[in-house]
Amino acid sequence: MPPRLSVANLKSYFFTRNGLLKAVDGVSFHIEQGETLALVGESGCGKSMTALSILRLLPEPGRIVGGEIHLDGRDLLHLPEIEIRRIRGNDISMIFQEPMTSLNPVLKIGDQIAEVLRLHQGLSRREARAHATQSLVQVGISDPQQRLGDYPHQLSGGQRQRVMIAMALACDPKLLIADEPTTALDVTIQAQIMDLLLKLKQDRRMATLLITHDLGIVASNADRVAIMYAGQIIELGSVDLVFSNPLHPYTRGLLQCVPRIGEKNSLATITGQLPDLTKNHEGCLFASRCSCLCDNGQQQRPALKEVAENHLVRCWRQS
Amino acid sequence: MALLEVKNLRKSFKVLDPLGRNSGRLVAVDNVSFTINAGETLGLVGESGCGKSTTGKLILQLLKPDQGQIYYAGTELTGLSAAKMRPWRRRMQMIFQDPFSSLNPRMTIGAILSEPLIIHRLVPARQMRDRVIELLEKVGLSAEHEQRYPHEFSGGQRQRIGIARALAVEPELIIADEPVSALDLSVQAQVLNLLKQLREEQQLSYLFIAHDLAVIEHVSDRIAVMYLGNIVELCAASELYKNPRHPYTEALLNAVPVPDPHHARPLALTGEIPSPVNPPGGCHFHPRCPYADHRCRQQAPALETITGDHQVACHHSDQVGRYLVRG
Numbered sequence: 066m067p068p069r070l071s072v073a074n075l076k077s078y079f080f081t082r083n084g085l086l087k088a089v090d091g092v093s094f095h096i097e098q099g100e101t102l103a104l105v106g107e108s109g110c111g112k113s114m115t116a117l118s119i120l121r122l123l124p125e126p127g128r129i130v131g132g133e134i135h136l137d138g139r140d141l142l143h144l145p146e147i148e149i150r151r152i153r154g155n156d157i158s159m160i161f162q163e164p165m166t167s168l169n170p171v172l173k174i175g176d177q178i179a180e181v182l183r184l185h186q187g188l189s190r191r192e193a194r195a196h197a198t199q200s201l202v203q204v205g206i207s208d209p210q211q212r213l214g215d216y217p218h219q220l221s222g223g224q225r226q227r228v229m230i231a232m233a234l235a236c237d238p239k240l241l242i243a244d245e246p247t248t249a250l251d252v253t254i255q256a257q258i259m260d261l262l263l264k265l266k267q268d269r270r271m272a273t274l275l276i277t278h279d280l281g282i283v284a285s286n287a288d289r290v291a292i293m294y295a296g297q298i299i300e301l302g303s304v305d306l307v308f309s310n311p312l313h314p315y316t317r318g319l320l321q322c323v324p325r326i327g328e329k330n331s332l333a334t335i336t337g338q339l340p341d342l343t344k345n346h347e348g349c350l351f352a353s354r355c356s357c358l359c360d361n362g363q364q365q366r367p368a369l370k371e372v373a374e375n376h377l378v379r380c381w382r383q384s
Numbered sequence: 385m386a387l388l389e390v391k392n393l394r395k396s397f398k399v400l401d402p403l404g405r406n407s408g409r410l411v412a413v414d415n416v417s418f419t420i421n422a423g424e425t426l427g428l429v430g431e432s433g434c435g436k437s438t439t440g441k442l443i444l445q446l447l448k449p450d451q452g453q454i455y456y457a458g459t460e461l462t463g464l465s466a467a468k469m470r471p472w473r474r475r476m477q478m479i480f481q482d483p484f485s486s487l488n489p490r491m492t493i494g495a496i497l498s499e500p501l502i503i504h505r506l507v508p509a510r511q512m513r514d515r516v517i518e519l520l521e522k523v524g525l526s527a528e529h530e531q532r533y534p535h536e537f538s539g540g541q542r543q544r545i546g547i548a549r550a551l552a553v554e555p556e557l558i559i560a561d562e563p564v565s566a567l568d569l570s571v572q573a574q575v576l577n578l579l580k581q582l583r584e585e586q587q588l589s590y591l592f593i594a595h596d597l598a599v600i601e602h603v604s605d606r607i608a609v610m611y612l613g614n615i616v617e618l619c620a621a622s623e624l625y626k627n628p629r630h631p632y633t634e635a636l637l638n639a640v641p642v643p644d645p646h647h648a649r650p651l652a653l654t655g656e657i658p659s660p661v662n663p664p665g666g667c668h669f670h671p672r673c674p675y676a677d678h679r680c681r682q683q684a685p686a687l688e689t690i691t692g693d694h695q696v697a698c699h700h701s702d703q704v705g706r707y708l709v710r711g
Contacts, residue, residue, distance in 0.1 A: 107568035108539075221656050222432075251431035252595065252639040253672075256652035278569060281641020285649055304645045322573040323643050324602040326625050331580060332573035332602070338538065 067138040068095040069272040070119070070240050075132035077111075077118045084343040088114045088127065090296035093369070096240070099270040103287035103304070105277060105319075109339060111296040112276050116242045119274075120157060121149050136240065155185040158233035162245035164225035168217040174201075174228050175213030181235045200231040205261060223254035227261070234265060241266070244276045259286055280323055284308055289375075292316050295340055295350040298369060302376035312378040314355050349381065357382055385458055386419035387589050388443065388557060393417070393452035395438055399661050410661045412438040414613040416452075417687075420557065425583065425590040427604030427621065429597055429636070433660050434610040436593045440559045443591065444476055445469055456557075474504050477550035481562035483542030487534040493520070493545055494530040500552045519548040523578060540571035547578065551586070561593045576603060598640045601625055606693070609633050612660050612668040615687055619694040629690060629701040631673045634708050650709035667699070674707060675700040 077089035089111045096102045104112045117123050119134055121141065134141040136156060141149065161167040169177055178200060179193035188196060194213070201209035204227040217225055226246065233241060243262065247255035263286060266273050275287055283290050283304065290307050292300040292315065300313040311317045321333035337354035340346055348364050349355070359381045369379040393416045401407040413435040420426045428436045441447045443454055445461060454461045456472055464472070480486040487496060497516045501507045507515045517527045523544040534542055543563065550558055560579065564572040580603060582588060594600050600607055601621050608618040609632060617630040628634045638650035655672040658664055664671050670680040679699050687697040698704065 107570060223656055251657060252597070253431065253635055253653040254656070255641075256639045256650075257654075260649075260652050279641055280569075280643040284643045284645045284647065285641060308643065308645050319569060320643060322569045324573075324576070324598045325642070326598050326601050326637065326640060327622075329602065331577050334574045334577060335570040 067135060069098045069100075069137060070274070071095040071133075071135045072115070072119065073133045073135075075115065075118055075134065076130045077114050077123055077127055078130050079127045081126060081343065086343045087296050088342065089118060091132075092293075092296075092298055093132075094291050094298065094301060096272045096274060098239075098272055099266070100289065101266060101273040101275055101287045103275045103277060103283040103290045104293060105280065105283055105290055106293035107278060107339075109342075110293040112293050113244055115293075116159065116244055116274060116276055119240075119242065120153055120159060122153075151185070154181055154233075154238075155236045156238055157240045157242065158236070158238040159242040159244065160226070160229050160233050160246045162248050164222065164229045164249070165217065167229060168225060170217055172216075173213065174215050174217065174220070178213075178228070178232050178235055181232055185236045196235065197231075200235050201228070203234070203265070204228070204231045205257075206231070222250055223257065226250060226254075226258055230258075230261065230265070234269070234271075237269065238271065240272045240274065242274045242276070245278070246275075247282070248277075248279075255282075262286070280308075280320060292319070295342060297350065297379065298377075299351065299379045300377065301369065302373075302378075306373070306376045310376075312372065312376070312383050313351075313380050314357060315351050349379075386455075387422045387424075387457060388420040388591075389453075389455040390419070390439075390443065391417050391453045391455070393439065393442055393454070394450045395435075395442055395447060396450055408661055411613050411663075412660065413442065413449075416610075416613075416615055418608055418615065418618060420589050420591060422556070422589055423583070423587050424606065425592055425604045427600035427607040428591060428593045428610060429595065429600045429607060430610035431595055431657055433612070433657060435613040435660075436610050437561055439610075440478070440561050440591060440593050443559060444473070444478060470504075474553045475555050476557045476559065477553060477555040479543075479546050479550050479558060479560040479563045482566055483539050483546055484534075484566075486546055487542060489534050492531050492533055493525075493537075496534075496545065497549055497552055500549060504553050506553060515552075519552055522551065522582070523548045524574075538571075539567055540574060543567060543571075543575050544578065547575075547582070551582065554586075555588070557589045557591065559591045559593070562595065563592075564599060565594060565596065572599075579603065596640075597636050609636065612658065612663050614668065614697065615695075616669065616698070617694075617696045618687070619696075623694055627694075627705070628708065629694065629696040629704050630698045631675050631700070631704050631707075632669050634704055635672075638707065638709050648709050651707060667697075675703055 073093050075089055075092045079086040079088050092115055106112050118129050175197050178197035182188045182193040182196050198209045206212050206227050247258050287304050290304050291298045294315050300316045311320055318335040340350055349367055367379050367381045369377050371377045372383050393413055395413040396409045396411045399408050399410050430436050442449050494516050497519050498512050520529055525544055564575050592603055604621045607621050607624045608615045611632050617633045635653040653672055666682050667680040667684050670676040685697045685699050687695050689695050
C-alpha cells in the first residue's frame with residue numbers, strides 16, 4: 066500500500082527580480098496514516114513553502130518546477146485545477162498560524178464551518194449546521210449553539226484556533242497540515258491546543274504534517290521529524306533517534322540553542338548566516354557555518370543518506 | 385539602596401464600546417511593587433494582557449500611573465515634568481520586541497546611533513563617528529555597517545542595532561520588552577548571550593519582560609510572575625523553578641515545551657485567560673486553578689513573604705507543587 070502522503074524530490078523555485086530563489090530544493094519524505102511528521106527549521110528554510118506546494122497554493126512568483134506529490138497514490142501535481150480544489154479542505158486541510166487573519170471577519174463562525182461542509186459534502190443547510198455544532202463540541206468549545214452565531218472578533222485567540230481546527234477537520238481529512246498552529250498563542254493555551262490536536266489525530270488516525278520552529282513541541286507531539294535548512298532536508302528520522310543522537314551539526318546546534326529551565330550556562334550559538342538562496346551554491350549549504358571543516362563540503366553537496374534504520378542525514382562526515 | 389523602586393503602582397485604561405461609549409475600565413496594572421538593584425536582572429513574565437509591558441512603560445514615564453510611585457536611585461520620578469524627566473531618561477533605555485518597526489527605515493545606522501548622542505549632547509561632532517563605530521563593534525557589528533539602512537539587515541542584526549542605540553547614552557537600567565521573541569532560535573541564543581555579556585561589561589541592570597519562562601529563567605536573577613495585572617509570585621530565579629509556590633507559576637513551568645521526547649506530558653491548564661476588563665472576583669486565577677476552593681472565590685490573596693525573599697499571593701501556597709512535572 067502506498068503511504069498516505071509521499072513527496073519526492075520536490076522543487077519549488079521563486080522567479081524573483083533578483084534572480085532564481087530555490088525555496089524548496091529537492092525535498093523528499095512520506096507520512097503514513099495516523100502518523101505525525103514534524104517539519105522543523107528557522108525562517109526562510111522552506112518549510113511553509115513545502116506545505117503550500119502540497120496544496121498547490123504557492124504564492125507568486127513561485128512555481129513547482131519538479132518532483133512528485135502523491136496522496137494515497139494519487140498524483141497531485143498533474144491533477145486539473147478543478148480536481149485539486151475538491152481535495153483542498155476535504156482530503157487535505159490546513160491550519161494556519163494566525164487564526165484572526167485566516168477566518169473571514171464578516172461571516173459568522175457557524176456559516177464558515179457550514180460552508181466547508183456544503184461545498185465538499187453536499188450537505189443541506191440544516192444538516193451542515195447540525196454537523197458544525199458537532200465539530201465545535203469535538204474541539205472543546207463550550208456553548209457551541211451560541212458560538213455558531215458569533216463573529217471571529219468575539220472569540221479569544223485560543224477559541225479562534227479551535228474554530229480553525231473544527232473547520233479543518235469538518236470533512237474528516239486524510240492529511241492535516243498544521244503550520245505553526247500555536248505560535249500566536251499564549252503558552253498555557255498552546256498546551257491545550259496541542260493536546261487537542263493529538264487527541265483528534267488519535268481518534269481519526271489522521272496523517273499530520275506539523276510545521277514548527279519549536280523543538281519542544283516536536284518532542285512531545287511528533288513521531289518523526291525532518292530538519293530543514295536552506296530549502297533542503299538535512300536530517301530525517303524518528304523523534305527518539307534525532308533528539309537522542311542528532312547527527313547533523315545544524316541539528317546539534319539547534320538543540321543546544323534552546324534555553325532550558327534550570328540551566329544558567331551561556332547558550333551555544335550557530336555562527337554565521339543563512340546562505341543567500343538566490344546565489345548558486347555547489348557544496349554543502351551548511352559548510353560556511355560548520356565546525357567540521359571537511360574538504361568535500363566545499364565542492365560537493367552531500368546526499369541525504371540512511372545511516373541507521375529510520376535515520377537519514379545529509380553530511381559528508383556521516384557517509 | 386535599590387536602583388529602581390516601584391511602589392503600589394496602578395494603571396487603568398478607559399474601555400470604549402464600538403459606538404465610542406464608555407464601557408468600563410481595564411485595570412492593566414494593579415498594586416504592583418518591586419525593586420531592582422544595581423547590576424541585577426529582574427524578569428517579568430506573564431501571558432498576553434497581564435500588564436507586563438504596561439509596567440515597563442510606566443517606569444519610563446511613557447504612561448502616567450493612576451496611583452503609586454516610582455523611585456530611581458532614591459528620587460521620585462512620578463509627577464516630574466517632561467523637562468525634568470529628560471536627564472533620568474538617559475539613564476533608563478528601552479529595547480523593543482520588533483526589530484522591524486523600531487528602526488526608522490529612512491535613516492542610516494550611523495544616523496540612528498548618533499541621534500541620541502546629539503539629543504543628550506554627549507559626544508562632540510568630531511568624535512561622533514568613532515563613538516558610533518565603537519557602539520557597532522560592542523554589539524558584534526562593524527564599521528562597514530554604518531552607512532547602511534535597516535532593510536539591509538536581518539532580524540538578529542536589527543535587534544543588535546536596537547541594543548546599540550539603547551547603549552549609546554550609557555544607561556544604567558535597560559528595559560527589554562520581549563527582545564528575543566521575534567527572533568529565530570539560533571539568533572535568539574546569540575542575542576541573549578550578547579545581553580548577558582553587556583551586563584557584565586557595563587554593570588547594567590535589566591528589567592527583562594517576556595512571555596517565555598525558559599528565556600526569562602535563563603537571564604534573570606529574580607523573577608516576578610504576573611497574572612491579570614497582579615504580581616502573583618516574586619523570588620530568586622533558581623527558587624522559582626525548584627520551588628514554585630503559586631499554581632500559575634507551576635502551570636507556566638509545565639507549559640514550557642521541553643525538547644526531550646521522554647519528558648512526561650504535563651496536564652494542561654484548563655480555561656482561557658479572562659478579560660482584564662472584567663476579571664473574576666476573589667483570586668483572579670481561581671477559575672483555572674486546580675487548588676481553588678470557596679475561599680479563593682471570595683477573597684483575593686495578598687502578596688506575602690513566605691520565606692526569605694520569596695513572595696507569593698495564594699491561599700494554598702503550601703500545597704503547590706503537586707502537579708509539577710520535572711525533567
